[in-house]
Amino acid sequence: MKIGVIYGGTRVTGNTETLTERVIQGLPVEKIYLKDYHIKPINDERHSQGGFKEVTDDYKAIIDRVLDCDILLFATPIYWFSMSGTMKLFIDRWSQTLKDERYTDFKKVMAVKKAYVIAVGGDNPLLKGLPLIQQFQYIFDFIGISFEGYVLGKGNKPAEILQDEQALRNASQIQRTLEREIKLK
Amino acid sequence: MKIGVIYGGTRVTGNTETLTERVIQGLPVEKIYLKDYHIKPINDERHSQGGFKEVTDDYKAIIDRVLDCDILLFATPIYWFSMSGTMKLFIDRWSQTLKDERYTDFKKVMAVKKAYVIAVGGDNPLLKGLPLIQQFQYIFDFIGISFEGYVLGKGNKPAEILQDEQALRNASQIQRTLEREIKLK
Amino acid sequence: MKIGVIYGGTRVTGNTETLTERVIQGLPVEKIYLKDYHIKPINDERHSQGGFKEVTDDYKAIIDRVLDCDILLFATPIYWFSMSGTMKLFIDRWSQTLKDERYTDFKKVMAVKKAYVIAVGGDNPLLKGLPLIQQFQYIFDFIGISFEGYVLGKGNKPAEILQDEQALRNASQIQRTLEREIKLK
């Protein structure tokens, strides 16, 4: 049972990371900071002759780490009412992996994973973050991942998330669920 | 009266561009292809000492073109139920411009613009594209832009959008509105 | 091939009905005006001993007419960003029919139907009507009905819908689709 956290933010020790810490406290996790990788935008060649061309960047290194995990936490600051552009770049590239001969069982492998979303924003995230959650629902449904839960937290200035008691509690709740699951395996 | 089209897609003559052509037919427009520019992910330094650092990429060139337009068309393929990562990278950077001393009236200038969204996806866009539209609503509300309308089209394979009669009609409808507006000015 | 229109509004010749007329022009339809019936609120007895009790009102007469149709048009004014209370009362009662011994194949019969939604509101329906459309999606998914399309129109004062060219065109588009379908059968 391996837990992977996919961080979409850019700020070191930002609010999203602080909230995520509550979720993973005491658990063995693999931390994947997308900002440390170079990810090129997808070049949509699904219908091009010859299909997708090999892309030279760090995407393969990331997706290999992701595929190796059983539970995925998508931890992103809410930028402009949506996931960070960096995280979106990463997910966009799944379209290429779906056609990649080296990953013929991509969808099958993804479909046995479970996922959580942890998202923190400054502008009324409990309401204005809802379209983001709906998009993750569609994303997970498409690829077959089971959407197990989410936390929307409020935070803008550094450490502000620590005042969002509800978000902290919900994060701890997920932590207990994960802890139980790990023990069972 | 200047119309600017901001393209978020990567495919040359893709479905999104085909649908957008219906909207801009016969109108003088400024075409901004985000894929031709290099846009770095935002580095969230809103709360860092010294604030945002100057970024070396093409963002400034794009935003200057955008600021120069009165009406903006956001034309994006729907990748994973949301705007393309490239377009998201661009919008994320607005946070930096909001703090940029060279653009002190950024919000004020944006707030007199009108915007339309043209988005094409393959997986039930009229339903699964709705969170994307809601996010644009929040984005435009935040920056003050007036959200004048949108078209959601269905298309996956090249030219498939040409079978979506409803989307084509709605695009033509916007074209007439824009045409009227240009004549009035 | 039988088309049934389920009207949720209360105003005679209101905007919703005017828009719906475009959809059904020249087609043989069964018009069901919910306002002409008395529908009691559901009494949730799914888990009561003995189950649901027989209710004395007009619901059975309506559902029998609905079950008899192949294509359903849900035509409702948008009251407070949602379907009318009258239409909601009707749909709520489906929970009872799902447990009713006289309708053991209720879900099966519903699941072969196709549905459209026609909704008219005065306060930015193209954006603020989206949650309503999402709810219809969930409703239809649950019961198995295929959600074929929708029109959101803008209208407040009598006849105002006639100025919403986009809605009128989209309504005519559905009309042509229905006409084709009827001819094929």
Next chain:
Amino acid sequence: MKIGVIYGGTRVTGNTETLTERVIQGLPVEKIYLKDYHIKPINDERHSQGGFKEVTDDYKAIIDRVLDCDILLFATPIYWFSMSGTMKLFIDRWSQTLKDERYTDFKKVMAVKKAYVIAVGGDNPLLKGLPLIQQFQYIFDFIGISFEGYVLGKGNKPAEILQDEQALRNASQIQRTLEREIKLK
């Protein structure tokens, strides 16, 4: 400081009521059970000559109790991914009150209130209940009420809500907020 709970459900001691009990524990509240009242569907006469006609039912008695409260809890089971038809009937009638000469300051009085939503459903409420929350957001925005928070709980069979630890915690969280607020006044 007066707290009013508006119950939309029909089941005695249902899951929604159980969850709401956590929110109001130890607090002085006014309980308004809509099911105990007779509420007629709105007859939309906003644009009729002579305007709305007096309606003979219990609506006035309810709205008077509601107007008398400072904080409103809208507690509804999620029927078909939305509030109960009974609660919808009640809210629909606000349109009449907005035009009622006996309530000329209706909007003004509503606009100083705060509101919470407590909604319990059996079919993935944390995701499929989101359109309902968005609708409440639009409703409260329109009338001017401040939307302070919400709890979405999962429950189908009697008492099932007691297994939804996250919902129970979030309910207790609101309870503490309300308790603090009452003490301050």
